[in-house]
Amino acid sequence: MADLSIDFAGIWSPNPFWLASAPPTNSGAQIHRAFEAGWGGAVWKTIGSPVLNISNRYGGLSLGGQRLLAINNIELISDRPQDVNLREIAEVKRAWPDRAVIVSVMVESTRQAWHDIVKKVEDTGADGFELNFGCPHGMSERGMGAAVGQVPEYCGQIVGWVKEVATLPVIVKLTPNVASVVPPGLAALAAGADALSLINTINSIIGLDLKSLEFAPSIGGKGGHGGFAGPAVKPVALHHLSSLMTDEKILSFKKPVSGQGGISTWQDAAEFLLLGATSLQVCTAAMHHGYRIVEDLIEGLSGWMDDHGFATIPEVTGKSLAKFSDFKDLDLGFQAVARIDAAKCIGCNLCYVACQDTAHQCIDLLRPSTGEKVEPRTWSERSNGKAIVADRPRPKVREDDCVGCRLCFNVCPVDDCITMESVASGRPSVTWDQLTKAKPELADWDGMEKYRKEVGIEIH
C-alpha cells in the first residue's frame, strides 16, 4: 500500500487531497465534516476584505445530459465576519492536528493591510497561507485577485510584504488568465514564496437564456463573466502546470506546486502528480457530489501507485515531465496509422464520416460479404428489418493514405476498437529544429517540396 502522505513546503498532510479555497471550505463545521470524510487538507475560503455577495452565483455547463462539466461562479471571497473565520480556523486546527489547514487570504494592496491579515492568521495555529492572486471576478475590479496575479511586479511586491511578517509557509495561487504563468510565478518565487498553486478559475461567460435573451445565470436581468472551473478546465490547468514545471528558472527555486483545476477522479489526480504537482486541490467535484468523493480519490490513486510500484507521492511527482516536448523537438520521422478492430467495431461508422468530411478521406466502407467498397446511402429503399445489419458496410482504414491524425480514434465510441499503430515511415528520424538548422532552404516552398520528394512525403 503506497504512502500517500506529503510534505508540502513544510506542511504535512496524510494524503495529497486538499479542498480548494472555495465554497466547500466556507466554515469550520464544513471542514470538520470534510476531514471526517478523509480529506488531507483544506484551504480555507479566502478571508480578507469585506464583501457583499449577490445571487444567482453559479452557472453550469451541461453536454448531452451530463451536468457540471464545468461551473462558472461569481461568488466573492468569504463574506463571514472575519473574527468568526479566525476563531473557527483555530478550532479546526486544534481538532485536526494531523490535517493541513491553510488559509487563503486577499486584502487591498497595501503593506499594512497584508501585515495585519498575516498576523491574525498566524495567531490561529494554521499551517500556512495561500495568497489569492487569481480571483477573476468582482475582487479583481477592486484591484485584488487576478488584478494582482496578472502583473508580475505586483505579485512580487505583495509576496515581499507578506514575507516580512509571515513565519508560516506562503503559497501563491496563480491566475490562468495570462499568456504565461511563468512570469508571475517567477516574481512570486523571487520575492520569497515557499510554493505556488494553480490554477484559479478562468474568465468565462457560461451562457445565455434563449427565452429571455439575458445572461444565464441572470442577476436581476444582468450578468457577466465569472470564474470557470471543473472537469472541462483540466487540460488548461495541466498546460499551465507543465509550463511552470518545465521552466528552468522556476525549477531552480526547488519549490513545490499545488495542482488544481478540474480534478474529479483519481486519474485526474495522477496526471497532475505526473506533471509535477505535490498537493492536489479539488473544488467542483466536491460541489457536485459532496465530500465523499475523497474516498475514491484516495483508493484509486493508491491502487494505481501500487500497480506501478510507486511507494510515495514524491516518486510520482514530475515523473512524466521528461517526456514533455515543444513541437520543434518532436520526431518528424514517427508515423502512426489508425487500425480498426473489426471484432470490436459496432458499425456506427462515425469514424468514416469524421475522416471523410473533416480529416483525410482514408477510411472506406466495405461490404462484409463481398469486400467491395460501397458508397453510403446506396441501400435499397425496399430493404428493411434488422437483418440488414449483417451486411452493413464496415469501415476500414487505407493505411497508406492515413496521415495518423487520430481523429477517428477520438470519435470511436468503443474502447480499444481503433488503435494507433506506429509503423515504419521510411523517413529519417529528425526534428523540425534539427532539420531546419541543417537545411535552411526548407523555409521556402521550393526547398520544402524538394525535401518532401527526397524522403517520400506525398501530400494528397
Next chain:
Amino acid sequence: MPDTATRVLPAPPPSLAELLGPLTPHEAQVEANRCLYCFDAPCLQACPTHIDIPGFIRKIAQARPRDAAKTILSANLLGATCSRVCPVEELCEGACVLGASFKPVSIGRLQRYATDTVLHDTRPLFTLAAPTGKRIAVMGSGPAGLSCAGELAKKGHSVEVFEKSDLPGGLSTYGIVTLREPPEVALAEVELLRRMGVVVHVGRELGRNLSWDELDDQFDAVFLGLGLGRVPLLGISGDQAILDGLDLVEACKVDPASLEIGRHVVVIGAGNTAIDCATVARRLGAEVTIVYRRTEAEMTAYPHEYDFAKAEGIGFRFLTQPVAVVTDAGRVKGLECQMMELGAPDASGRREPRPVPGRTVFVEADQVFAAIGQTKPQGPAVEGLTFDRGYISVDDTFRTKRPKVFAGGDAIRSTGAASTVMAVQDGKLAARAIHGFVTQEARRG
C-alpha cells in the same frame, strides 16, 4: 359523416389501457442522449419507411420535439401509430448498434414522444404543393391508404378516401389492441391528414354504395388499400361456435362494454393477433390457452410477443390441431384436438405438422376464438384485378392490371410478414408512382 375529431370512444377497462406510458421530457432527453448518431445509421435502413431516426432523436435531445415529429412524419405520416405497433425489436431497435453490448435506444418510445406532441397541434406541419387539379381516390383508410393519401396531398393533388366502416383508420382503429394503441391515436392521425386537405368519407364501400364507374369517371387514379378480411372458418365440425378473434380486438377498441369473456378461453393460432386476443381475454380474467398445430419454433408471432404472452400467464399447447368444437345444448364445452408431430418442410419452408395416429386430447373451453390469419381480398373492390396466391398482383410501381389503379398494404403482401409500417411504405411508394402517373398524363395532354 361522423366527426371523428370530437367523437369520444368509451375508455377500455384499466386492465386494457395502453401498456406503456408516455416518456416525460426528461426521460426522453436522457434516452435521446444515448443515441450515438450513427452515420448512415442501421436503424434508419431497418425502418421500412426509412425515418431519419438519428436525426429526429438529436432534435429531441435538443428539446425540439415538434421538429423531431416533422422529421418522422415526413417519412411516415403514421408515425404515431407505428411508434406503438411496430415490432421495433425486429426493425429499428433490432438494428441499433448499442444492442449488441447493452441495450438499444428506445426508438419506438422516443418516436411516440415526438409524434404525440403534434397529434393535436393544428398548425400545419408541411407546405403543400400548389393544387394540380388531379383527383385521386383512395379505397380504405388503413395505414396504406392514409399514407398514400397524405403523400399525394403534399404533392397538391385532391385526394378523397373512402372507408367502409363507421370510423376511419382501418386496422389501427379496429385491429390493434388498446394495450398497444388506443383508437384515439389513429383517429388523430386521420385528423392530421384532413388538416392537409385529404377528404375522408366513412361508410362508403365499393359494390355497396360506390361503383367503379363513379371512380373511373371522377378520378385520375385510384389506390386500393383494402387490407384483408375477417378470420376464415376452420372447416371443422362445430366451427360456427368459434368466434372471430378480430371481433374481440374490435370490441375492446370501440365498444369495450360489450366484451363478454368466458372462464376458460382457447385461442386457435399463434400469430400476433392470436396473442392479442389471448391477452385481452387473460386481462379480463379468463384462463387462456393458445392451441397451435406446430411448435414454438414455427410460430409467426414475434419472439418478444411470445415472451410477453408467457409473462401474462397465457398457456400454450403446441402440436395440437382442433378437429371439432364440442357443444352441449348450444354451449361450448371444449375442443377435440388431434396431437401432431413435425414432418418434412412444407411449401412455407416450415416443417409440416402431421397427425400422430390415435393420439387425441380434449381441451376444455367455454369460449373459443380463432386467429389463424385473414381472408384474402375478394368482392367488387377487386374486380378486374389479377392475383398472386390470392393477394392482389402489382408491378414494381404498385400498379395493378386495372388501368389507373394502384394497390398496396396487406392486400398485396403475398410473401413475408405484413405489418403496419410496411403498409405505410407501400402507400408512400405508390403515391410517388401515382404522382408520376397523373403528372405524365397531364403532360401528354
